[in-house]
Amino acid sequence: xxxxxxxxxxxxxxxxxxxxxxxxxxxxxxxxxxxxxxxxxxxxxxxxxxxxxxxxxxxxxxxxxxxxxxxxxxxxxxxxxxxxxxxxxxxxxxxxxxxxxxxxxxxxxxxxxxxxxxxxxxxxxxxxxxxxxxxxxxxxxxxx
Numbered sequence: 001x002x003x004x005x006x007x008x009x010x011x012x013x014x015x016x017x018x019x020x021x022x023x024x025x026x027x028x029x030x031x032x033x034x035x036x037x038x039x040x041x042x043x044x045x046x047x048x049x050x051x052x053x054x055x056x057x058x059x060x061x062x063x064x065x066x067x068x069x070x071x072x073x074x075x076x077x078x079x080x081x082x083x084x085x086x087x088x089x090x091x092x093x094x095x096x097x098x099x100x101x102x103x104x105x106x107x108x109x110x111x112x113x114x115x116x117x118x119x120x121x122x123x124x125x126x127x128x129x130x131x132x133x134x135x136x137x138x139x140x141x142x143x144x
Contacts, residue, residue: 016057088134
């Protein structure tokens with residue numbers, strides 16, 4: 001169900017973090033997200049119009065898994081955003097300036113093929129994997 005006046009519904013995603021101060025710095029300062037409501041155990045973030053929540057969960061107990069994609073080991077699970085190419089480049093520059101250690105450095109995946117896209121992977125301070133991408137042709141987001 002879409003919100004009134006919107007073509008697309010917003011998603012809500014909550015992820016575990018083991019340090020709210022580190023999450024506040026990473027999501028607020030490094031990624032530049034606007035902070036919403038919060039308590040001593042969670043923080044709401046505006047992730048480009050979507051409600052993203054970091055919940056305090058010490059020792060979350062996740063075991064990372066990786067799947068091979070285009071010659072890289074992609075961390076699973078992961079989440080992120082599909083941006084425009086200029087926004088992707090701006091974010092990549094911002095992350096580099098912040099000294100971010102990338103899991104997969106920004107690069108063009110599936111070059112010259114359907115679904116060609118810029119992509120990068122990184123982890124937040126709690127170890128949650130994030131992917132940000134930008135399609136060369138946005139109509140290819142759901143191409144088969």
